[in-house]
Amino acid sequence: MSTSTKSKSGELLDRYLHAVSFWLPKKQQADIIAELSEDLRSQVEDKEAELRRPLDDDETMALLKRCGSPILVASRYRPQTSLIGPVLFPIYEFVLKLVLLWVLVPVFILIVGPALILSAADHAGAFFTTIRTLWTTLFMTAAVITLVFAALERTGTKLHLEDRWDKRSLPQLPKQPQLPSTTHTIFELVFALLGIVWLLAVPHYPFLLFGPAAAFLQPAPLWNTFYGPLVVLAFLSLARHGIQVARPQWTWFPPTAQLFSTVVGLMVVKYLIDAASKPLNGEWHPFVVLGSSIQPTVQLARVVGFVNASVLLAMAATWLGLSIAAVIQAGQLVRHLRKRKQGVPSVDPALMRLL
Amino acid sequence: MTNSNGANPDLFESLRLELRRGCLVLAVLARLKTEQYGYTLRKSLGDAGLTIDEGTLYPLLRRLETQGLLVSSWREEDKRNKRFYRMSPEGERVFGLLLEEWKRINASLDRTLQEAGRI
Secondary structure, three states: OHHHHHHHHHHHHHHHHHHHHHOOOHHHHHHHHHHHHHHHHHHHHHHHHHHOOOOOHHHHHHHHHHHOOHHHHHHOOOOOOOOOOOOOHHHHHHHHHHHHHHHHHHHHHHHHHHHHHHHOOOHHHHHHHHHHHHHHHHHHHHHHHHHHHHHHHHHHHHHOHHHOOOHHHOOOOOOOOOOOOHHHHHHHHHHHHHHHHHHHHOOOOOHHHHHHHHHOEEEOOHHHHHHHHHHHHHHHHHHHHHHHHHOOOOOOHHHHHHHHHHHHHHHHHHHHHHHHOOOEOOEOOOOEEEOOOOOOOHHHHHHHHHHHHHHHHHHHHHHHHHHHHHHHHHHHHHHHHHHHHHOOOOOOHHHHHHO | OOOOOOOOHHHHHHHHHHHHHHHHHHHHHHHOOOOEEHHHHHHHHHHOOOOOOHHHHHHHHHHHHHOOOEEEEEEEEOOEEEEEEEEOHHHHHHHHHHHHHHHHHHHHHHHHHHHOOOO
16 A cells, blocks of 8 residues: 555656646756756655655645646746836837827727718718727737837847936926916906807898908808807807806816817817708808899809808818817826826815915 | 735735845855755755745756856765755855845844834
């Protein structure tokens, strides 16, 4: 019985060593296993001498368990390796976020997605195709960036990236965000109020919009549809400024309301451009037309055409500007919410004004 | 998760290993002024209160040998092949420097802890 138990414990040791050797570098395998085997067998012998009997399976297993799993034991003989080391990792993380979140996602949401969806007959199908393409592109880009950084990591020791810096390469400190003063916010409120008065007066006094050209120009019928939403948007802006004056401690409100206004503005401008792109009765006079009592001449027709083209161009530029503003404001809002979640203390606006 | 002393056991274990790492190198070099093989070295360190498992000792011995601080040779003893280690001349020199550094750190730490009223 003793021989059989001994051979069983020996077999268990051999199986353990075999499992360790599988994970070892080939060149050192035999050497390491010979040394480890000698140590383990010495431990078994000492324990057997202490107990005055051979170890059984459970006792041998307990000894091996204390030694550690085969893969863990083997891993200690290998140098520590990582795909991207601690020096390059922050740069890798920054580039990954920049390219994926700040370039690819906005490009898909603002350019590729609308272009594919609006030009397709099947809008829902085009939407899912866009999502699929976005996912594949994100995955492929992340893989390429990771491979590039992994390659850089292998050559990093030769480049000495961590030594290549001096005082001139240090970035300037970011400017502390200044909270708008009460005077500034009140001025904005007054201007928003004047804007509403102007907007409400325009239908009755076209001179306010066209100046001297009001004698022969008048707004096109398109404005009958969009005048209401524009007035609502102006009132929303007034309410926003009012809340900012009344509740300066709501630090989350300005970025949220600003983003909301921009997105609503973006939608209104988009619908205006879409509506303006469709000629009515073969004529393209979407924004302004000649006054009903004016006798059309070639020269006046040219003026009307020029004004309409200019307004459309301004609308397109506004749409682009609002799109960029929406991305920036969304980023600002996310940063603000993240800071609030992390508990970064925000300066009391009332205190800021006193200072 | 914390233990009865209010300390996170994983954090304590990680800091304890970090603290021991450098000390083990010094202890191993000190013991290998005279030739020994792995198992007896481990036992002698354990008897002196520095327990070290085989998974830590053998990779450490290999690293020190690669760095030129130890030399080793396989020899048969008690009908079994064993690998014997001892300090190389370079190991003796580095050991002397490390010992000086250890004494300096120890003295500074003693002063710091005394000033902090912890010893």
